[in-house]
Amino acid sequence: xxxxxxxxxxxxSANGEVIISNDGAxxxxxxxxxxxxGKMLVExxxxxxxxxxxxxxxxxxxxGSLLDACMTLLNRGIHPSVxxxxxxxxxxxxxxxxKSISVKLDLKDRESMLKSATTSLNSKVVSQxxxxxxx
Numbered sequence: 427x428x429x430x431x432x433x434x435x436x437x438x439s440a441n442g443e444v445i446i447s448n449d450g451a452x453x454x455x456x457x458x459x460x461x462x463x464g465k466m467l468v469e470x471x472x473x474x475x476x477x478x479x480x481x482x483x484x485x486x487x488x489x490g491s492l493l494d495a496c497m498t499l500l501n502r503g504i505h506p507s508v509x510x511x512x513x514x515x516x517x518x519x520x521x522x523x524x525k526s527i528s529v530k531l532d533l534k535d536r537e538s539m540l541k542s543a544t545t546s547l548n549s550k551v552v553s554q555x556x557x558x559x560x561x
Contacts (some may be wrong), residue, residue, distance in 0.1 A: 427453060427484045450483030451475040463493055 427435060427448040434448045437456045447453055454468045470489050471482040499509050535543055552556070 428487060450486055454482070454486070559561070 427433065427450055432448050434446050435453055437445045437447070437453060439445065439456055440458075445452065445456060451471050451474070457468070457533065459465050459468050467486050467489055471486050473487045474480075474482045475483045496509055531542060533539065
């Protein structure tokens with residue numbers, strides 16, 4: 427369900443209900459996850475959905491990649507606190523880079539506002555109506 431060519435998924439719940447979705451949060455809510463790391467990924471997805479309403483699959487992919495990197499480092503004998511400290515430094519650097527490339531949006535600039543709204547609308551079910559909602 428990730429990216430512009432992300433496909434819909436058909437999920438059958440335990441009670442037989444069939445759900446078709448390409449939304450990461452919806453898909454994860456239907457999964458029965460028992461592993462603590464998996465449960466953490468589901469919670470990350472839920473938080474992203476509440477905060478931004480989108481990007482749920484992306485945060486799970488990113489977090490999964492970070493967990494994979496952690497396992498590689500742990501298997502090399504690197505102490506968890508060293509990994510945690512390094513991730514904190516990397517997070518701060520990423521935030522610094524994001525701030526340096528960000529662009530202030532003028533709320534009075536209709537064209538910029540429409541571009542921003544269209545970008546958000548194109549990733550959801552309403553994408554087929556984005557030209558009507560953000561003309």
